[in-house]
Amino acid sequence: MRLGGVSLRRVAALLMAGVLATGCGGGGGTDSAGDSGGEKTLTLWHYYGPPDSATGGALVRLVERYEREHPGVDVQPRHIPFGDFTRTLLQSAAGGELPDIALINAFHTQAMVEAGIIQELDDKVAAWGKKDGFFPASWQTTQVGGKTYGLPHLADAYALYYNTDLLDEAGVEPPKTWDEVAATAKKLATGERQGLAVSGIEGDEGATGLIIRILAAGGDVAKVNTPQATKALTQFKEMVDSGAMSKGILGWNEEDVKNQFANERTAMMINSATYVSTLRTEKPDLKWKVALLPKDAQNPTLLGAENLTITSGSKNPDAAWDLMTWMQRPEVLAEYLPDRNKLPARSDVPPGEDEARAVFQEQLKSAWVPEGPLAASASEVFTHLQGALQAAISGSANVGDALTQAQQKIDQALAG
Amino acid sequence: MALLLGKRSAAAAGGTPRPRRQVPISTYLFVLPAVVFVTVTVLYPLVYNIGVSFRDVGVREIVAGGGDFVGFDNYLSRFARPEFGRALAISVIYTVLCVALSFGGGLAMAVFLNRRFPGRNLMRSVLLVAWVLPSVVSANIWRWMLDGTYGLVNTALGALGLLERDVFWLVEPTTALVAVVLATTWTMAPFAMILLLAGLQNIPDSLYEAARIDGANTWQRFTRITVPLLRPVSMTVLMLLFVTVFKTFDTIYLMTRGGPGGATTILPIHAYLEAFQFFRFGTGAAETTVMLLIPLLLSVFYFRSLRKEELS
Numbered sequence: 001m002r003l004g005g006v007s008l009r010r011v012a013a014l015l016m017a018g019v020l021a022t023g024c025g026g027g028g029g030t031d032s033a034g035d036s037g038g039e040k041t042l043t044l045w046h047y048y049g050p051p052d053s054a055t056g057g058a059l060v061r062l063v064e065r066y067e068r069e070h071p072g073v074d075v076q077p078r079h080i081p082f083g084d085f086t087r088t089l090l091q092s093a094a095g096g097e098l099p100d101i102a103l104i105n106a107f108h109t110q111a112m113v114e115a116g117i118i119q120e121l122d123d124k125v126a127a128w129g130k131k132d133g134f135f136p137a138s139w140q141t142t143q144v145g146g147k148t149y150g151l152p153h154l155a156d157a158y159a160l161y162y163n164t165d166l167l168d169e170a171g172v173e174p175p176k177t178w179d180e181v182a183a184t185a186k187k188l189a190t191g192e193r194q195g196l197a198v199s200g201i202e203g204d205e206g207a208t209g210l211i212i213r214i215l216a217a218g219g220d221v222a223k224v225n226t227p228q229a230t231k232a233l234t235q236f237k238e239m240v241d242s243g244a245m246s247k248g249i250l251g252w253n254e255e256d257v258k259n260q261f262a263n264e265r266t267a268m269m270i271n272s273a274t275y276v277s278t279l280r281t282e283k284p285d286l287k288w289k290v291a292l293l294p295k296d297a298q299n300p301t302l303l304g305a306e307n308l309t310i311t312s313g314s315k316n317p318d319a320a321w322d323l324m325t326w327m328q329r330p331e332v333l334a335e336y337l338p339d340r341n342k343l344p345a346r347s348d349v350p351p352g353e354d355e356a357r358a359v360f361q362e363q364l365k366s367a368w369v370p371e372g373p374l375a376a377s378a379s380e381v382f383t384h385l386q387g388a389l390q391a392a393i394s395g396s397a398n399v400g401d402a403l404t405q406a407q408q409k410i411d412q413a414l415a416g
Numbered sequence: 417m418a419l420l421l422g423k424r425s426a427a428a429a430g431g432t433p434r435p436r437r438q439v440p441i442s443t444y445l446f447v448l449p450a451v452v453f454v455t456v457t458v459l460y461p462l463v464y465n466i467g468v469s470f471r472d473v474g475v476r477e478i479v480a481g482g483g484d485f486v487g488f489d490n491y492l493s494r495f496a497r498p499e500f501g502r503a504l505a506i507s508v509i510y511t512v513l514c515v516a517l518s519f520g521g522g523l524a525m526a527v528f529l530n531r532r533f534p535g536r537n538l539m540r541s542v543l544l545v546a547w548v549l550p551s552v553v554s555a556n557i558w559r560w561m562l563d564g565t566y567g568l569v570n571t572a573l574g575a576l577g578l579l580e581r582d583v584f585w586l587v588e589p590t591t592a593l594v595a596v597v598l599a600t601t602w603t604m605a606p607f608a609m610i611l612l613l614a615g616l617q618n619i620p621d622s623l624y625e626a627a628r629i630d631g632a633n634t635w636q637r638f639t640r641i642t643v644p645l646l647r648p649v650s651m652t653v654l655m656l657l658f659v660t661v662f663k664t665f666d667t668i669y670l671m672t673r674g675g676p677g678g679a680t681t682i683l684p685i686h687a688y689l690e691a692f693q694f695f696r697f698g699t700g701a702a703e704t705t706v707m708l709l710i711p712l713l714l715s716v717f718y719f720r721s722l723r724k725e726e727l728s
Contacts, residue, residue, distance in 0.1 A: 115475040202675025390677040
């Protein structure tokens with residue numbers, strides 16, 4: 001116990017966080033990596049997955065490649081599960097044990113800046129001079145109060161996956177508008193199978209489908225007692241009522257939705273690019289394609305993204321910056337992204353030959369991210385949107401009341 | 417453990433008053449490590465948490481310290497929010513149901529396993545597996561079993577012809593609450609069983625024999641001998657069950673994340689979201705403090721009644 005070096009308050013903050021997270025397991029133990037033999041050691045924390053997983057492994061292979069090209073630099077990636085990631089960072093910041101680089105969820109950038117956990121990078125970015133290659137929506141997520149606090153690492157978009165066999169069997173074309181989605185999904189649905197699946201699970205994750213639908217109607221995610229949001233939620237409810245969509249979506253995360261699609265329990269799904277190669281490996285015989293999101297007034301996707309950030313506790317910020325910019329080189333990304341199953345945050349990376357990934361990359365051009373006050377409270381606002389979806393579909397409130405209640409909570413959240 | 421303490425203090429209370437003795441100062445040094453340990457690991461964080469609950473602490477203050485003193489504002493803002501009242505109510509319903517079912521089930525199993533029959537010890541051990549199993553495992557198994565499309569429960573009910581179409585157990589508010597209560601009970605009942613079994617084995621067989629000779633039937637023997645003599649153990653078991661269930665987090669978080677629509681959002685989950693999802697540590701701490709008060713009040717009541725019992 002190094003009470004001498006660390007203030008009692010910091011220790012207490014650590015422990016209190018533990019008290020708050022009753023039974024959540026997994027403490028904030030940090031293995032402080034010491035420099036050895038003149039080698040520069042860089043620590044990198046991420047939530048992609050353990051080294052033996054497909055997603056975590058891709059990142060490990062990426063940093064190993066960097067190590068081979070840069071003798072004398074030792075990069076130590078550490079995986080922390082997504083649910084524990086932010087909490088662990090906050091605890092480690094209070095304990096003065098931050099890594100050099102944190103690969104954070106892009107939507108948490110603002111909170112991390114407020115917490116004083118990550119460094120401003122404007123000077124480094126200006127000297128680097130390659131920020132124009134990033135998609136505007138991706139770059140937007142690194143900006144807090146007009147300053148830059150990270151580099152976009154990669155991006156993810158949502159699009160419409162459809163089972164070509166099932167669509168051919170039913171004699172329907174992949175839908176291009178939301179009206180067509182409703183009609184097509186109903187035609188595709190049988191007793192055993194749904195037409196369309198999206199994740200609607202409790203919490204912010206389950207809001208994605210509704211957000212995409214509201215944006216398509218030209219609505220505002222923070223103002224939902226509007227005709228656009230009403231139209232969006234009404235359509236989702238009608239699709240569940242008609243059997244085109246299952247009530248089960250309220251309990252499914254994106255992985256569950258992928259499993260429904262892989263097992264042909266749904267003919268179409270709205271999901272992220274993450275599952276392109278997972279589907280190919282898990283179900284090589286499944287015949288499917290990807291289409292752009294259906295339109296109403298427009299068809300933007302919600303951006304999924306992570307940002308590379310240098311923490312305030314980094315001992316080697318320059319070495320960290322070198323690694324981060326190396327990771328953004330187009331030729332490095334061209335090899336890494338198919339392995340990692342994601343999309344580039346930059347427009348100068350060749351899309352490659354893959355048809356499905358090309359659709360996602362096209363979809364990414366119309367990506368939407370929360371900005372301003374909404375960015376700070378995105379998780380909470382999205383949680384309330386999922387609440388409205390849940391209330392309307394389960395029938396505990398009608399669409400109007402569900403949206404009015406959600407709006408009250410959203411206003412409270414935005415007021416802080 | 418409480419039993420042992422109870423017995424010892426009963427012996428002290430019943431015996432002749434001990435003569436006052438001068439204790440040398442150096443003796444206190446022996447308890448110092450324990451005092452330091454408890455202070456650092458239990459008392460300080462507790463006090464810190466209560467301190468945070470009186471300040472306006474966001475993500476900046478939790479790292480750097482500080483935060484304006486706001487008096488009872490955090491508490492008042494909690495009580496002004498209907499979701500908080502709802503979470504508190506769900507917590508109480510959930511806890512009471514789980515405690516009642518775990519205790520009832522545990523008692524039934526204990527009485528059954530107190531008889532002599534072949535394979536008894538094996539069965540005791542097998543039942544304990546439910547309690548020993550990490551909740552990450554058991555909660556996920558429950559989630560899979562109760563899934564609407566591929567879950568075992570629907571398949572089984574469908575095969576028996578009891579179900580016409582898929583039921584999404586964890587998606588309907590009522591069935592979701594029942595499901596998490598059953599999952600928790602499944603884990604906690606064996607724990608109650610093992611403690612109650614220990615209590616049962618302390619009841620001398622001669623009492624039952626005497627009662628049998630006097631013509632008491634099974635039910636009478638249970639209500640007149642087992643229940644009253646098991647009372648002190650029962651109190652302890654109920655208390656332990658209440659405290660454990662009241663602060664449950666993982667089982668519910670893994671099964672429903674507090675959903676659908678907050679139907680299983682008990683206080684610990686609400687507080688967790690407040691602090692670690694929405695980064696409002698001040699109000700989150702206020703919620704955990706309220707969460708702390710309820711079992712605390714109950715344990716005061718418990719120790720009082722325990723003392724009353726010893727005196728009588």
